[in-house]
Amino acid sequence: MFHQYVLGVFLLLAAVYSALHALVYKKDPRAAFGWIAVCIFLPLLGPLLYFIFGINRVRKRALRLNISAQTENIHERHNVTSDNFDAQIPDSLKSLDKVSSRVTNLPLTGDNQLEEFFSGEKTYHEMLKAINSAKKFIYLCVYIFKKDKIGKQFIDALIAAKNRGVDVYVLIDGIGEHYSFRKVRRTLIKNGIKVLLFLPPKLIPFNLSINLRNHRKLLVIDSNVSFIGGMNISQEYYQYDESVNTSLKDIHFKATGPIVHQLQNVFETDWQFIGGKINTDSDSETSSFNKPVICRTIIDGPGENLDHLSIILLSAINSAKHTMILMTPYFLPNRELVAAMQTAALRGVNATIILPEQSNLNYVHWATRHMLWELLNNGVNVFYQSGTFSHSKLFVIDSIYSLIGSANIDPRSLRLNYEVGLEVYDEEFATKLNNHAQNVLQTCRRVTLEEVDSRPLPVKIRDGVAWLFSPYL
Numbered sequence: 001m002f003h004q005y006v007l008g009v010f011l012l013l014a015a016v017y018s019a020l021h022a023l024v025y026k027k028d029p030r031a032a033f034g035w036i037a038v039c040i041f042l043p044l045l046g047p048l049l050y051f052i053f054g055i056n057r058v059r060k061r062a063l064r065l066n067i068s069a070q071t072e073n074i075h076e077r078h079n080v081t082s083d084n085f086d087a088q089i090p091d092s093l094k095s096l097d098k099v100s101s102r103v104t105n106l107p108l109t110g111d112n113q114l115e116e117f118f119s120g121e122k123t124y125h126e127m128l129k130a131i132n133s134a135k136k137f138i139y140l141c142v143y144i145f146k147k148d149k150i151g152k153q154f155i156d157a158l159i160a161a162k163n164r165g166v167d168v169y170v171l172i173d174g175i176g177e178h179y180s181f182r183k184v185r186r187t188l189i190k191n192g193i194k195v196l197l198f199l200p201p202k203l204i205p206f207n208l209s210i211n212l213r214n215h216r217k218l219l220v221i222d223s224n225v226s227f228i229g230g231m232n233i234s235q236e237y238y239q240y241d242e243s244v245n246t247s248l249k250d251i252h253f254k255a256t257g258p259i260v261h262q263l264q265n266v267f268e269t270d271w272q273f274i275g276g277k278i279n280t281d282s283d284s285e286t287s288s289f290n291k292p293v294i295c296r297t298i299i300d301g302p303g304e305n306l307d308h309l310s311i312i313l314l315s316a317i318n319s320a321k322h323t324m325i326l327m328t329p330y331f332l333p334n335r336e337l338v339a340a341m342q343t344a345a346l347r348g349v350n351a352t353i354i355l356p357e358q359s360n361l362n363y364v365h366w367a368t369r370h371m372l373w374e375l376l377n378n379g380v381n382v383f384y385q386s387g388t389f390s391h392s393k394l395f396v397i398d399s400i401y402s403l404i405g406s407a408n409i410d411p412r413s414l415r416l417n418y419e420v421g422l423e424v425y426d427e428e429f430a431t432k433l434n435n436h437a438q439n440v441l442q443t444c445r446r447v448t449l450e451e452v453d454s455r456p457l458p459v460k461i462r463d464g465v466a467w468l469f470s471p472y473l
Contacts, residue, residue: 174200
């Protein structure tokens with residue numbers, strides 16, 4: 001009897017402590033309420049789940065490793081200067097530039113060049129070409145690296161680079177690694193390549209950060225060229241076929257110029273964060289382009305860089321005067337972003353959202369449908385892209401400003417994942433992305449308020465239940 005009393009008191013204290021911890025430290029009220037309910041109504045399992053999945057330990061670890069100084073490192077180590085581009089930025093976007101500068105603590109960089117790739121075939125060709133031309137070092141950060149036909153081409157290229165004296169560093173997410181049954185890591189390590197996993201699930205020592213993933217896709221070579229976007233390394237992205245269910249559409253980008261230093265520092269900081277050391281020569285060749293592009297890196301993650309993307313997206317939407325185009329595979333925006341999109345449409349902005357009609361994650365698709373009526377009811381245009389699942393991500397306002405990178409518009413990307421993006425102030429580049437979006441729209445169908453409202457009641461209930469769990473999706 002006494003033992004049962006002690007156990008009961010212990011469970012009660014654990015439940016109360018966990019619930020209070022969620023109340024104090026969770027910033028999203030829905031997430032806080034959900035965790036409090038789980039802790040109270042599941043006295044043993046709830047606190048355990050919260051202890052494993054709910055507590056953000058990354059911020060403390062970042063402070064301990066002095067990760068917050070990463071933006072200072074960019075200025076000091078790579079000698080990046082904050083040039084004055086005020087005259088080249090439209091008046092309508094100067095407040096956005098000010099917000100981004102203060103949030104990221106990074107300067108705009110000029111004299112860059114960006115190249116967009118709308119197919120995996122072109123993307124992988126250019127990435128492999130760059131790897132094969134590497135002379136000093138290669139940094140590769142990827143969420144999923146499969147050992148399939150395309151993966152083997154990258155493995156061979158990385159090994160060949162290592163054999164000719166190039167320092168090769170590969171960072172693979174600890175959960176993303178398990179998307180491939182055959183592990184790339186083993187082959188790379190066997191051939192002398194430095195490989196680390198980002199927060200892999202472990203029993204000894206027990207890893208309590210398995211809900212925090214590195215979703216960045218970065219390739220940096222010799223401080224001269226980098227690749228960024230949404231593509232992992234997998235055959236699924238190569239020559240997508242509408243008749244193949246596992247085929248994926250996506251967009252990727254090649255960057256040259258001073259912006260490469262900022263992206264290089266993102267990788268070096270991640271490598272340091274998980275205990276690695278890098279000794280590379282970061283000197284780069286200077287380049288000059290006929291039409292230089294102005295851009296800035298946006299680093300987002302659950303530690304020191306929390307909410308960077310959300311704040312900049314919110315500011316960008318509020319800055320839009322004429323058009324806003326958003327393409328994303330997963331769409332579960334927070335209340336602030338929903339309100340900003342509604343307000344933009346109500347003040348006359350042609351706000352367009354392009355989503356895949358068939359998602360690879362049905363529960364996310366259901367949750368999204370539950371909240372679409374709010375946008376449709378206030379004049380936001382929503383389109384479904386049919387056919388092969390589109391993993392593409394882009395954001396363009398007024399055919400002047402673009403935001404590209406690895407992040408989706410959902411709680412996981414904006415709150416839990418480590419993401420990286422580029423904001424670009426360039427009319428020509430934005431026009432290219434806008435034209436791509438317009439071409440995609442030719443194959444889309446418009447979602448109407450009547451369609452959303454006419455869902456059968458059981459479907460509405462299912463979608464609503466999925467939406468309740470959106471902070472955890």
